[in-house]
C-alpha cells in the first residue's frame with residue numbers, strides 16, 4: 001500500500017505532499033497548487049476536489065489492499081514525527097485508579113503486586129491492547145514495555161500494529177530458586193527465536209536492584225552481551241533504594257550495577273532520580289540512555305526532579321516515558337512532555353531549563369534513534385512513522401509557534417491520523433477494532449476488581 005499525504009504543514013512552515021511507499025517516506029515535495037492547500041484552521045475534511053485514487057470506501061478507508069494508493073487530504077493538518085514511550089507497563093491499564101495516593105514501597109507491596117498476582121495471560125493481552133489504543137490515539141507508535149508475560153504482550157503488540165520493544169522481565173524478589181527458574185524460562189524463550197512480526201522486538205528487563213537478585217542481574221548482563229540484546233531497569237527511583245544500596249554494598253545503585261557488568265550502551269535506565277555527579281559520569285562513560293517519567297515520579301513522590309541538565313551536559317540521551325497506568329494514570333505522552341518541562345523550570349527556578357525543542361526532541365527523534373527503528377525525522381528514506389495533527393483544534397490555535405502548541409496546549413487530543421511503518425493505524429481519530437478492545441478490557445478489569453474484593 002502507498003499513501004500520499006497532500007498539503008500538510010510542517011514544523012518548518014512549508015506545505016508539502018508526502019509520498020509513503022513500503023513503510024518508508026519515498027518523497028517529500030512542495031504541495032501541488034490548489035490541492036490540499038486550504039488555510040490553516042479549516043480542518044481536514046477529505047476534499048472532493050482531490051481525486052482519491054482509492055475507489056472503494058471513499059473518502060476515508062482505514063486500510064487498503066496491496067497495490068492500492070490511499071490519498072489523505074491534509075489541508076489544515078500538521079505533519080510531525082510520531083512519539084516514543086520509552087518506559088511503560090502497558091497491561092497496567094487494567095489497574096488504573098486502583099492504587100492512589102501511596103508512596104512507591106506501599107504502592108508496590110500493598111496495591112500493585114497483590115493485584116498483579118491475579119492477572120492471567122489473557123488479562124495481560126487485553127490490557128496491553130487497551131494501552132496500545134490509548135497510545136495510538138495520542139500519537140505514540142513505539143513503546144518499550146516491561147511486564148509479566150512477554151508472550152501475551154507480544155501477541156497484543158503485534159495485533160495493535162504499533163512498534164513494541166518487549167522487555168522479558170526477571171523479578172525474583174531475591175529468591176534464588178525463583179530466580180533460577182525465571183532465568184531458565186528466559187533463556188528458553190529466546191532460544192525459540194520468538195517472532196511476532198517486524199514491528200515487535202525484545203530485550204531483557206530487570207525490575208530493579210531491590211527486586212532482582214545479584215545472581216540474576218549478573219546473568220542478565222552476560223546473557224545480553226551473548227545475544228546482543230538490550231537491557232531495561234528501574235534505576236535510583238527512590239532515596240530508600242539509594243540509601244540501602246550504599247548501606248549494604250558501599251556503592252550507589254549506578255556504581256553497583258557497574259561493578260557487576262550491567263552498564264552498557266544498550267541499557268535503558270528508567271527514573272534515574274537519585275544520582276550524584278559521579279553516577280552521571282559513570283552512566284555517560286557507558287553510553288546508558290535514561291528514561292524520564294515525570295508524572296509517575298511526581299505522583300509517587302519519588303524524589304527530586306530528574307537532573308536533565310546533568311544528563312544533557314554529559315551527552316547522556318534522555319528519553320520520555322509514561323510508566324504504567326497505576327502511577328500516571330494516562331498514556332498520553334504529550335502531557336508528560338508538558339509536565340517534564342514545567343517540573344524542570346519550577347524545581348530549578350530557571351525558565352530556560354528544558355526548552356520546547358529539547359522536550360519535543362526527547363519524545364520523538366531521540367526515542368526513535370535509541371531504538372533504531374529508522375523514524376524520528378521527516379526526510380526521504382526514513383521510516384514512515386508520522387502523525388497528522390488537526391490544526392483546527394482550539395489548543396493548536398493560533399499558529400505562532402506550532403512546536404510550543406504541541407507541547408503545552410494541543411496535546412494528544414489534537415492527533416487526527418497516525419501512521420506507523422507506512423500503515424495507517426488511526427484516521428480521523430478512529431482505530432480499526434477499538435470497540436472490541438474497549439469492551440473486553442473493561443470486562444476483564446471488572447472481573448479483576450471482584451476477585452480482589454473477595455480476597456482483600
Ligand SMILES: [Zn+2]
Nearest residue numbers: 234270323324
Ligand atoms: Zn516503571
